[in-house]
Every structure is written in structure tokens, then in C-alpha cells.
Amino acid sequence: MQRLIVAAGAMVLAALVSLSAFAQSAPPSEAARKAELKAAWQAASQAGTDGPSDITLIDQGSLKLPADHFFVPKSEGLRLLRALGNVVDDATFVGLVLGKRQNDQWMVVIRHIKEGYIKEDDAKNWNADDLLKNISAGVEQANQDRAARGFPEMQVIGWIEPPTYDVSAHRLVWSLLGKDKGEADDAPKNVNYNTYALGRDGYFSLNLLSGSDRIANDKAVAHELLSDLSYNPGKRYEDFSASTDRIAEYGLLALVGGVAAKKLGLLALAGAFVLKFAKLIIFGVVGAGAAIMNFFRRKPRSDNAGGAA
Structure with a gap:
């Protein structure tokens, strides 16, 4: 059933990133950007699934989508993120979860990275202070490239939540606070609030995009979704077989910093974190300089359609 959009706007959310993809060609006109953003929201609204519902997450698992949540599948989710100015890897992207309540101003980006079984030995020895120093050094290293391309340099302020790993559930959570240099x-x-669920073939990444003034409340969303995600039998972390399964070329530590990359050290990974998620830019929908705008609001669905990724 077609869903009705009853209010306009878009959320500007930033991670610690650059916009290199947009420097490679002339940007589309403002009118074209606005039209595509509106069309992308409409397509997402029509294709998505309301909670409560069970959402199939590719061939790996499922998500028990709570009430007042809305799942946008891969194709429409990619279109929406790209219309907002984000650079997305369609090979790993699974879908989006949005909040439907009046004051919800968050988005969760779900990805699955099939890089093999990730050993969790790193969690026994890491030190949050040392990790923060290394990530900060990596950001400074990446700033040379940002400055050369005319983008603001970034600075790590500190942990919003230092890395914590649940050995029994194989779940990792961490979040950093950063800013443009010179910003108060x-x-x-x-804010990017990062949660991970490890499995036999790789891991799910659930990245909550929010704001520093709301994260204290919004992070409960990330924790709820993480607990509502489950792997299929045979795909669970404990189903790993050392004799047959692929082991990832990096350990758990590589996930702290945002992006796991093969054969890279921690500093390089920290740089990759800076470069991975582009800002979700508002394209003149409500005017430049707006920080957070409401999501499009929809009337409740009258059907009970299920959903699948």
C-alpha cells in the first residue's frame, strides 16, 4: 500500500569523512538534487516495512524490527543515502532502519561484511586510551590528504563510548566524537555510534547516525537493534569450523576505527575511518546551514506486509 509523506525535510548527519566522490565531477543542479532527494524518500517510503516485523537480512540472519521502526531495503536505501550525499558500498550494504516517532532524528545503516571469521583475541589486551591516541594520530595523517583536496581538517575529541566487547554474545560497541578543526x-x-555482531562468515555492522545532543537517548536504539539481530543456524559465530572456514586477515581491533581493511595497520585503518562515510548533505530542501531537520513523516500503514532484505 502506498504510504503518504506528510512533512518534508531531511536530516544532515556527519561522520568523520571526506567528500572526495563529489570532487570528481561537476555536481548536479540544486533543482535536480532536490528532485532526486524527494523521489528517493518517496521510493523508500513505498518499499519499506513497518515494525513490528521480522526482516530477513540476506542469507545470514534476521532482525526483529520493533514497533515504531521502519526498514528500507537495499535498493531504495542505497538511493536514499546517495541522494543525501553519501558514498555507499553496495556490495556490503543491506538496508536502513528509521524511527517513526515524532521526535526521532536518527538513522541506522546496516551492512554485512563477508571477510571471514574474525578472531576476538584482541579484546583481551586492548587499552582504550592507547586506541584513542592511535586513532587520533591516524586522523592527523589523513588530514594531509583532506587539506590537499580543500576539505576541512578533522579532530578527534574523545570517546562517546570506549570499545566494549561482549565475549558471550560476540557483540562489539564503540563510538567516537570528532569535529572540524576550529569548531567549538x-x-x-x-555522531556515528557503531555496533557489530560477529558471525561465522564475517560481521554485521549497525551504524547509528545521530547527534551529540541526542546520543545519550538514541544509543538505546542501537543496542535494541543489536540485540534483535540473530544469525541463522550454521551462520553463527560458534558454528565456525577451523578445518573448512576462512579466517579474516584482521582481528577484532581492526573494527575499532570504523572500517576493516586487509593488510593495513591501525593508523591506516584510522585513516580509512575518516574517509569512509561521507556527510549526509541536505540539498536545499530547507536551506543551507540547517543542522537537523525532521524526517519525512508518513501516515501509519493499514496493511500488514512483511519485509525482506
């Missing part, structure tokens, strides 16, 4: 420390900032 107490100004509202955009």
Missing part, C-alpha cells in the same frame, strides 16, 4: 567543542555535533 560544545557545539552540537554529528
